[in-house]
Amino acid sequence: MKTPRARGRFRVPEEPYKINERITAREVRLVGDNVEPGVFEIGKARAMAEAQSLDLVEIAPTATPPVCKIVDYSKFKYEQKKKQKEIKAKAQKVVIKEIRFGPNTDDHDFDFKLKHAMNFLKEGSKVKAYVHFVGRTIVFKERGVDLLNRFSDALSEYGKVEMEPKLEGKRMTIILAPLPPKK
Structure with a gap:
């Protein structure tokens, strides 16, 4: 009976920061809470x-001389991950809602879809409205264009046109973005 072979080798993720002996610069600028700021030779800084x-820990490798900090590395990494999570959580996620029309959409259907679009824009979502041409309706x-322009004009107080009507x-x-909240 054959034993399954390992498909690939496990790779240890590379550390994002150089620490201790991995720092190659001759001189470094030290910053931090528990140290006097200044430029020191690498040996003295390590000591x-x-x-x-x-x-x-080398925190700014591109600076001249590189900037280093004296910290507990595992605690430093934890704080960096925490900051990244905070930044990611604060980032706004853009939601795009789609509304479909036909070239011969009736007034009642248009008004019904217009109300939905108003609600989407009030929520803060973008609205992507499109006219789908089937078969020979492409000649219209x-x-x-008239339908989408009428749609954007009706929603002008709730959103602004981000992309003009475009045939693809x-x-x-057409794409509409919500207006920023009034103060």
Whole structure:
């Protein structure tokens, strides 16, 4: 009986920061809470970190000389991950709601879809409205442009046009973004 072979080798993720002996610069600028700021030779900086039982971490490798901090590396990594999570949580997620029309959409259907679009824009979502041309209805392109322009004009107090009506294949599309809240 054959034993399954490992498909790939496990790779250890590379550390994002250089620490202690991995720092190659001759001189470094030290910053931090428990150290006097200044430019020191790498040996002296490592000795200062070792004396405090902490790590020397290179936080700005592109600076001249590179900027280092004396901290507990595992705690430093944890705080960096925490900051990244906070930034990600604060980032706004853009939601795009789609509304479909035909080139011969009736007034009642238009009004019904217009109300939905108003609600979407009030919520803060973007609205992508499109006219789908089926078969020979592609000859009525001007009807599609008129319909989408009428749609954007009716929603002018709730949102602004982000992308003018544009024909892509059998779809003519317009995108509306919500207006910023009034103060």
